Amino acid sequence: MNLKYKNKKITGILTVLPEKEVKFDDEIDNYDFRRSQSMKLKLIMGYDKRRVVEPGITVSDLCIYGLNHLFDNQLLKKEDIDAIVLVTQSPDYIMPGTSYIIQGKLGLKEDLVCLDINSGCSGYPIGLSQAFMLLDQDEINKVVLLNADILSTKVSINDRGSRPLTGDGASITIVEKDNANNTIYGTVNSDGQGAECLIIPAGGFKTPSSSETAVLEKDINGNFRALDHLYMKGDDVFNFVQTKVPLMIEKLLGNAECNKNEVDYFMFHQPNKFILKKLADKMDISYEKMPNNIVEKFGNSGSVSIPVAITFNLSEEFLNQTLNICIAGFGTGLSWSSMLIKFDKLDFCKLIDFK
C-alpha cells in the first residue's frame, strides 16, 4: 500500500540503550557452533557485542528515562505532548497498554492520546505512519513516537539463530506539524501467512505460559528452545527480506519520482550484517550509504534499530544538514514498510546509556 503525508516533520531523535554489554566471545560455549564456524560467522553476521537490560528493567523504564532526559535538558516540554505512540513487542503488561504506564508515571496531561502498537522490525516506519495520521487532527500538534523492546529476555541462551544478535533499547522520535509543504512517501505491506516465521508461541491467550511451555526442546539445528522463547525461522525470513525489500524500495522511489542517487542514506532495519550487505549489493547501493554496523556494536533491537543506526552513525549530519533519507523495516508479521523523508536539521539527535 502506498501512503503519502503532507506537512509533517521529524524534529528530534533520541535513543536509549542499556549500559550492560554482552560479548559473543563470552557466550560461544552456549551455542552448538564449531569453533572455526563461530569465528567466521562473527565477521560475516556481525556477532560481537550487544546491549541488554538487567533483570527487572522494562520498556517503560527505558522510555521514561529517555523522556526525562529530554525534559531535563529542555528539549521537550511535558505540556506540549499531545499523543504518545509506543511500538513494542515486549509490553510491561498484557493490559493496560504500556503507553498509559508511561503517561501515568510521568504525570502527563489527561488530554492526551495513548496508543500501543504491536509491531517489530518494521515498526519504525509503521509508528511514524501512525504519528503522521494523528497529526491530521486539529488539536494534535506534537506526537512522541516511542519504539522500545527488550526481547533479549525472551531468547533462549542456547539458540544460536537468534541469541547472538538480539539486543534491547528504546528510541524517542518527535513528530510535528510542518508548514513547509513537503511530502513524505511511504509503503506498508503485510503477509500474515508468514506469522509463524517469527513468533513467541506461548505467553498469549492462545497458549498461556505454563510449566510445559517452559520445557527446553532440541531442534534439528541443535538449538534448545521452549515455547516461551522467541523463534525465528531464519532461512524463510532471509528469503522474504531479499525478495520483498528491493521491490518495495523500487516502488517507493518510483512513487516519489526520486532517483536512487538523490537519496543521501538508506537507513534500514539492522537484523544482521550479511542480510544488509546482500540487500545493498542487490540494490546497487554502497555500504557507506546503507550502514550495517549496528548489530555488531549493540545488537538488533527490533524497531529501535533504525533510530540507533541514525543516532550512532549520523548524528552530526542530522543536526547540521538537510537530508533525503529512505528508511525501511522488515520482519515479524510478516511485514515490510518504508518511507522517504526529507529531514530538516534536527533539534537533537543522540544516543544515551540507560543507567
Place this chain on the structure above:
Amino acid sequence: MNTTILNLLTETRPDVDFSESNNFLEEGLLDSFDIISLVTSLDEIYGISIDGEDILPDNFSSINSIIKLVKKKQGNE
C-alpha cells in the same frame, strides 16, 4: 572450479568427505550457517555477489549445483 569449491566445502566442514555425498543437504552435511559462510567465500573468490534470492537450499545440494549458481551470477555480471 570443481576443485576450488570442494576445497571450500572442506574448509567449511573439515570433518566431512563431500566427494562421497550425493546430496549435501539431505545428508545433513551443511546447515544454513555453513551456506552463509560458503556464499561469503564464493563471493570473495569469484568477485561476485550471489543474490540473496538465490541463497536457497537447492542451490547448495551438490558441487554441480553450486557451480551452476556461480556461473549464473558470472553470466549476469
